[in-house]
Every structure is written in structure tokens, then in C-alpha cells.
Amino acid sequence: MNIHEYQAKEIFRKYGIPIPPGEVASTPEEAEAIARKFGSTVVVKAQVHAGGRGKAGGVKLAKTPAEAKRIAAQILKLTIKGLPVEKVLVTPAADIASEAYVGIIVDRASKRAVFMASAAGGIDIEEVAAKTPEKLLKHPIDPRYGLQPFEAMQLAFFLYSDMKQVRAAAKILQQLYRAFSENGGSLAEINPLVTTPAGDVVALDAKMVIDDNELDRRPDIAALRDESAEDASEVEARKANLTFIKLDGNVGCIVNGAGLAMATMDLVKYYGGEPANFLDIGGSSNPEKVVAALRIITGDPNVKAILFNIFGGITRTDDVANGIVTTIKQNPLKVPLVIRLTGTNEEIAVKILKENGLSAMTDMDEAVKKAVALATGGKAA
């Protein structure tokens, strides 16, 4: 789950990380009032679940409350990486002497949380990592001990040479690790971590991603979810208890079981197509889940064909057939449908489909080939 910068900052502040104060506005007038309250130059920052806001015009300095109002009005009209800006964070501007990057990600290769630090922080950290990897220090953390003080110092020495700043940064790194590990993070990042002309070390940006599997036992963190900032189809899928990930292709896939869903996507690609999504309707599907799945998939204008791939075990294929028929009666499909089903109650399912003018296949390869051909107008292999 993604959270906003202002929410990540609230978490980081609880652990003692020095962060300038800030308040959230959803109108230009509110932004103006907050700027007046701070009584200094402020930064107005788009709150969207996307990085690179600075480059997209979503982070701007305002010298007066009137300017804050004008800039907030501009930023609130922006769409950054497909996400409309609904809120801005207004925060007193800091003077910057240097910008560093510090972050923690979960690394599959080492199966650990890995710290990353670079003195070349700011808006181009991806480029630094790609072109000058020697400027990025990576350090895996042993989960039994966490970030030890000597490791924090080692990382901090990579960023600064002034002892006061090294100590301040080491403390921030340990606070960041606690914020990450105690709140179920899969990512925690400060970019930029700045030094001010007075020599202080301050976090000006904050990013945090929470592992979805941690949310059940952390209701306070789960409450930070902002559905208005999420992809509408993913929100609907979550409410229907479907595991859904939107992709860019044109073959809509409705499958039971994560493994079969992955295999289906592989096969779509193998036959020259591109899946429009990953969707697992789960082991114990009922007709309502199928109705929701079809509604989500047909809501994607890229989808040119829909492929059902159901291997009935606990999932009853007649439940799936009923879901398909219910949906189509209410809302006739505008794209072709290919149904492959086999297993529990197959005969009943085939009968239900037949009575409603639909047919089913049993061979997975044939079904995928057909769906790909329909989606691509026969152009793929």
C-alpha cells in the first residue's frame, strides 16, 4: 500500500527524524491560510502516489501567501503519472546546502532489507544508480539485530565528513530503520536528506510503502489508505476480495488460483498476446465474484478479448458459469469471450452456458490461442 508524503512524514516524526512542520490543503484558499500561518517562504507539494513530482511541476516554492494560493491552484489542476492531484502539502521552505539520498528496500536477492545511501541525492537518484553506481552504497541488514550503531555510522560517513553531521545522519538512519520495521514497510525513503547552511541535517521528503500483508495487524496504518489516490479498478477488486493487478495488454484474464493465473499470462505472451491484468478469483468463487471480475475487466478500454481459465477444484465451474450468464444478461459484452473450464461440476457449467448461447473449451492452449487471436485481430501467432 502506498501512502502520501505527509503521512510518511507523520510516521517518521514519531521516531524523531527532524522534518519541518507541514499541513495539508485541498483548496488554494487553505494553502494560502497555511502559508500565512507559517509566515515564511513555503514549499507547496503535490500529494500523489508517484515519484518525480519535482520534475512534473508538483513541488514549488512560494514567497508569499498570495503566491502559495496561486501555485496551489496550479498544482491542484495537475495530473502526475496519471494520478490527479487532490491535496497539497504546505511546508516552510528550508535552505539547502547539500542533498543526499537514504532509503531502505526489501531485496529479493539477499532476502533482507537493504539500506542505500548516496551523497548525490535529489531528483535524479535513479540516474545516479544507473550511471554512477559507485556513488550509491548498499548495505543489507540482519533482521535479528537491525541497523547497528556502527553500521549507521559507516553509512553516515559515506554521506558526510563533518562529525556533527555524521552523528546526526547516523541517528536518522537508525530512526528510519525503526520506522520501516515497526510499521510493516516494504520501502522507506528520504530523498532529499539535506544539510542546511547552518549545518543541520533535515529530511525534506518522505516516502513509504507498506507491505499489504501487514495491514490486518496494523489497523492504524491500514487507516492511512487513500482510495481516491488509487487506481479505481484495483480499489473495486480489493472490495470484491479479488487479487487483481492492472497491466497494459489487451487480453483480459479471469482465472482461479494465483499459479494458474501466472501460467495463463505466460501462455498469453507465448502465443504473441499481452495480458491486460492479473486476476485471481480465488479458491472458493461464488457468482458475485465473477460478476465483479467481469465488471472490472470490461471497464478497461484496452481489453479486446476476455479469457476465462477455470480449473474447477474447490471453485465450482457452475458458479463461474452462473456469474458469466448473470453479467451478460445485465450487460451484454462488447468484446469476444473465450471460456475454458474443466473440473468440478463441468457438465452443469457447460449446460448453463449452452442454454445461454455460450460455449466452453477444455484445452488451455487452444483457449489461450483463440483469445490472443481475437484480441489481436488474428495478427499474433
Ligand code: GDP
Ligand atoms: P520529488 O521530486 O517527488 O521527489 O519531491 P521532493 O520533495 O524530493 O522535492 C523535489 C526537489 O525540490 C528537492 O530535491 C529539492 O531540490 C526541492 N525542494 C523540496 N523542498 C524544498 C525546500 O524546503 N527548500 C528548497 N530550497 N528546495 C526544496
Ligand code: MN
Ligand atoms: Mn524526493
